Amino acid sequence: MTHHSFSDRNLELDVDYVVVGSGAGGATAASFLARGGATVALVEAGPWRDPADYPSSTYGAMRDLFDDWGVGITRGRALWPIVQASCVGGTTVINSAICVRTPADVMVDWERDLGVGGEAFRDAIWRHQDALEAELCATVVPHEAAGLSNLRAAKGANAIGYDNHPITRYAKGCTGEGQCLQGCSSLRKQSLNLQFVPEVQQRGGAVLSCAPVERVIVEGRRAVGVTGRFREPVTRRLGARFTVRAKKGVLLAASVTRTAPLLMASGVRHPLLGHGFRAHPGTGVFGVYDDAVDMNRGATQGWASTHWRTDVGMKLETLAIPPEMVASRLAGSGALLLERLEEYRRMAMWCVAVRAEAVGRIRRGLFGEVNVSYGFGRPDMERLRKGLVVLAQTHFAAGARKVVPGVYGLPYSLGPDEIGLLENGPLDPRAYILVTSHLFGGTCMHGDPSRGVCDDQGRVHGYDGLVIADASVIPSTLGVNPQHTIMAIARLFTERLLDA
DSSP states (O other), X not given: OEEOOOSSOOEEEEEEEEEEOOSHHHHHHHHHHHXXXXXXXXXXXXXXXXXXXXXXXXXXXXXXXXXGGGTOEEESSSEEEBOOBOSTTGGGGTSOOBOOOOOHHHHHHHHHHHSOOOHHHHHHHHHHHHHHHHHTTEEEOOHHHHHHHHHHHHHHHHHHTOOOEEOEEEBTTOOOOOOGGGOOTTSOBOOTTTTHHHHHHHTTOEEEOSOOEEEEEEETTEEEEEEEEEEOTTXXXXXXXXXXEEEEEEEEOSOHHHHHXXXXXXXXXXXXXXXXXXXXXXXXXXXXXXXXOOTTSSOSSOEEEOTTTTTTOEEEEEOOOOHHHHHHHSSOOHHHHHHHHTTGGGEEEEEEEEOOOOOXXXXXXXXXXXXXXXXXXXXXXXXHHHHHHHHHHHXXXXXXXXXXXXXXXXXXXXXXXXXXXXXXXXXXXXXXOOBBOSOBOSSOBOSSTTTOSBOTTOBBTTXXXXXXXXXXXXXXXXXXXXXXXXXHHHHHHHHHHHHO
């Protein structure tokens, strides 16, 4: 059953577990609990969107699928947008469904430095990832669906001689329609609104959409439920109150930027709550070719390189964006901008995601707003610049006539003999158009209760029945796309709840 009421009739439910958030962590946790025979309520702040109603434009996606129109930002020396969704299925609806197994070196570091995990933890994560890959049809982007942008990235990387590969994605029979960022209306992408959320319903669970949780109900030191009010997604008008009481536990998977503030609003106290925010901020370089590339024909993201993941700290990948987003990234206005947009069909955009050292903090404002403090220092800026240089070299090795770096203080475009300008480009974050994605932290795991909010089962230190099941518990960057890790962690935590 699904609830999304804006009437004056309040809703009260009693279940074994309530899960807040229906993205990679929440939907996965809820479905696994339901499989174990528990009664579950899945509570999502955003609306339910059927694939037939997915928007075709980025504007429509920001209106219908993104969290607050995508206006969330990190605040530091520069202001960088935060990319995440607010809808049933969460960010799995608008991402590229990239499937990368959790690197062993990351989990070894967690065990050594933080006292969490261990060999059994690692084996369990990979066991769950094996199962998830089968359930969600993880497959390498087929050559016929790759599109020229992805194929040329591979050509350039091979010419230079660094490791690269086609991307594995949760996409069954991808046809390369380039609509990942707006929701895959062809039903190829296995977003969790199409997979695990319906399973919760089929197993007798309740799904509440348009239902932002205001606070976790805590009695003594035990979490016993959640409460909030339904909210109409367009007008933001508040409707009926809902209260979901949970006999066995409350799982929070509201997203990195929402989980810690929800705990704060609920009176949960820990000196490190909201600390440890990390991310993989990134930006891109356009290559302009002599012939048409049509980057939106083919997989939105179909090529990547983790060649420099550990030694430099960066990942390279393709990303196709529609013309309205390209227009926002090109310098100029009026006739000049239109002239530059005429090159759109001959453009390919490839990106660097920085495995940043930077650590930020999430706070809850006076009126409940979320504030994220975060900014790059010199080492991260050098990583970013290194990535842009490699991308420019890769474009030229693939046959590009020029590149458009999008860096303030540099020429609008650079030729093959001008890469030195990019190599010596500015180290001021304000000179770059960055986007903050792949978020981590805020309720980080640690074996010492005084040094982390949760243990390695997601249990909030000092509280009973309160578990975090999203990327908020991840205490470091991964250097790879995190969805596969988030889902495996959520399954592992719920497995342990069911076994208790």
